[in-house]
Structures are given as structure tokens and as C-alpha cells.
Amino acid sequence: MRKTVIAVTLISTVIIGLPGVFAGNFSFDLESGAVWLTRNDVRIPGDSGTAFDMLNITGTGPWAAGRFHAIYEFNSRHALRLTLAPLRVSGRGRFEKPILFDDTVFQPNIGTKGVFQFNSYRLTYRYTLFDSDRWTLGFGGTVLIRDAKIQLVQKGLKDTNSNVGFVPLLHLYSAYRLSAATSIVCDADAAGSPQGRAIDAALTVCWHPSPAWSFSAGYRTLEGGADNDTVYTFTWAHYAIAAVSYRF
DSSP, X not given: OHHHHHHHHHHHHHHHHGGGTSOOEEEEEEEEEEEEEEEEXXXXXXXXXXXXXXXXXXXXXXXXXXXXXXXXXXXSSEEEEEEEEOOEEEEEEOOSSXXXXXXXXXXXXXXXXXXXXXXXXXXXXXXXXXXXXXXXXXXXXXXXXXXXXXXXXXXXXXXXXEEEEEEEEEEEEEEEESSSSEXXXXXXXXXXXXXXXXXXXXXXXXXXXXXXXXXXXXXXXXXXXXXXXXXXXXXEEEEEEEEEEEEO
């Protein structure tokens, strides 16, 4: 956690200082909504733990969700974006069989609290490849700092598996203008390997009533996980989102 806080602080300091160095555009975007989970499979350790469905403990939601973007556009082609995307859900349920989780065996038919956390902090570079009256297409890369945690608690028992790490992602962006003030936007970060994958994509309708303000609403999906000897986790989250953005 300490490394995560330090990294986020450094990234924020760099981006906030950019307007004093470059004559570009700066904008803030605040997104909120609700999130549901349709998959949350866990086996820790990945090679010897007991597989279980975390949704049987936490439920499927909905839970309140939100994220924050700070974007700096150097010019019409180059931009940086800082994203703070917390995700934490919890609930209570019971296991139907003994569960070996990390170093602890949790017993069946006993009230169990479960906590699932996947906070991510990202720095994205985007290059606008094509920009016309109707279409804008861009691509780039994202560095993601993952702050993940899975915790189980029974009476007299508690175990937590935490992980903080860096993940490189490919960034893709497209926008189609329906009119001068309305557009459809697809924004995605994604990566995949034999050991796991990550996809975070949003499809929104955006309304720009003025050069400074814009509003959007739509759907976001977050899917992925890891499969190795240490951990097996795969999650699929669905968001109903609305956002407001201010540019100056």
C-alpha cells in the first residue's frame, strides 16, 4: 500500500504541474454509478487451494462505484490521463464445504464475511491517430498499479491475500460524433497473456453543451484475472455509469 500511495502521489504531482510547463488543456472527469459482479472465482494458492465462488459470500451487488480522471492534452495529438479507480465489495454468506484459502481452512455452514478489493491507479498516454468531422481514433499505452485484496473472516479465523503490482496495458479510443454536441465514445484498456488477462472498457453517450462542460452516461465492463501457482482469480464486473467533465 505504501508503494501505491507513493507512486500515485508522484504521478499526480507530475500531471498537476504540466499546465505550468506546457500550454495545453487540462480537464477533470468524475464518474459514478453502480457495479454488479457476475463472476468472482477464487483459488489461493493457485496450485493447492480450494476453488470457490466469492459471489456466494458477497452476493452480486449492486454496490456504489466511482472513479476519477485527470487529463492533460499537450496538443491535438498527445495526451496523458491519470485514473483513480477504486473497487471494493463485501458481504456475508456460508460455504458448503471446507475451504483452504491461503494458509487457513474455513469451515462449512458458518457465517463468513468476504471482502474483495481491486483498486487500480493508472497513467495513460494517448496518441490521436485520426480526427475528422465524424470520427476520432486514438491509441496508446497504460501503466496500471494494482492494489488487490481478498479476505475471509469467520469467528476465530481470518486470512487475507494482498497483492500490489504493475501491469502494462494497451489503450484504445474511438469517438463518433452524432452531432456538434453529441458523440458515442468507446474507451478501453486491455492486455492478455497465458498467465491472465485484463479488460476495462466503457461505451458511453456524451453531450457537450459548452466547450468547458460535458456529461456522459453508459456501460463499463471490467474483466480479467490471473492463473498461476500462487493465485487463481477471475472476476467480471458490470457498471452503469454517469460522468461529468470540466475542461479549462
